[in-house]
Amino acid sequence: MKRQRGHKARLYLTPSQLTAAEDQGHAARVMWNCLHSWWTMLPEGKRTPAAADEAIRQGRKDLDFLGALPAQAAQQVLKTYLRAWVNCWEGRARPPAFKARFCSRMAIDIPQGRDLQIVPLNRRWGRMWAPKIGHVHFRWTKDLPVGKRAGKLDKVTGARLVRESDGWHVVFRVQAEVVDPTPHTGPTVGIDRGIAKPLAPSDGTFREHSPWLTPGETKRLRRLEKASARKRHARKKGERTSRRLARVCNQIAQLRAKAKRRAADWQHKTTTGIAETFSRAGVEGLAITGMVKSVKGTMEAPGRNVRQKAGLDRSIAGEAWGRTVTLLEYKMAEREGGEVKYVGIKSLYGTATRVGP
Known part of the structure; x- marks a missing residue:
């Protein structure tokens, strides 16, 4: 496969x-x-x-x-x-x-894998070729299928250079031949998604995490956001963005990116553990996009508890429920031979109709 x-x-x-x-x-x-x-x-x-x-x-x-x-x-x-x-x-x-x-x-595509000329220098560093940029070094954190490391069908088919808040990264598209997964013999579990308890499996345990940012980082983020709001208010319409505002925005982006990396790390580790333990997982089918819509309403029919609902929306978005299920789907299907089913709320506890594929 x-x-x-x-x-x-x-x-x-x-x-x-x-x-x-x-x-x-x-x-x-x-x-x-x-x-x-x-x-x-x-x-x-x-x-x-x-x-x-x-x-x-x-x-x-x-x-x-x-x-x-x-x-x-x-x-x-x-x-x-x-x-x-x-x-x-x-x-x-x-x-x-x-x-x-x-x-x-910013994103730059290198569609042909043969143009990359990937060479492992040692166990920590690798080198690649980027058109009109030259040979660049990157962190070698995973063995890529190049040279003697490549199998018959294993290869790097292309790459994309992307600029994140903490600098430039390269995303390699790796094709590998793997053995078809054997059927998983573990038990079945139902998983409920929440905010106070991010993941609540039906076996009676919980999958929890600490806040993505420490209290000091949260305080610094709030201070930077206030500074950004002041500078944006003083900026006239059509005026070029000042270097101070750009620097503040970059600092805000770095903190938010740090929180996102911590969240992704927890999600990867948690979903890997679930995929190794259970053969089938029933996940509550939620319309997340509709759940996080604003209830501001209109001038004729204003909404109620708008600020409270906005805080709930931020909490739901911060948990990234959709990404968690996406990681669990491919890990159970391709790594462990299991499957994920979207089910109704009642089916997590016994009887309900299926609402997803």
């Missing part, structure tokens, strides 16, 4: 490489915005992939700074944009939108 997975590693760029990567990231964002404007202005009958490809080629000729982006990465921007529309038409996502400079994440 072929298995496709992503592996994320930290990049360490020199000052010149950092400048080249940021230039490519901005070029990819501008190309997305130009493509979005071109696509939405054209009549529906003229919106074809071939016409969009020709528009990208012409744009790279007319705008010199778009030339900083490699040609294959530019083509991948088009493929990602078209896939975004397909996801929208099939009801899985919202329509593609304009990418703002400070509200979007």
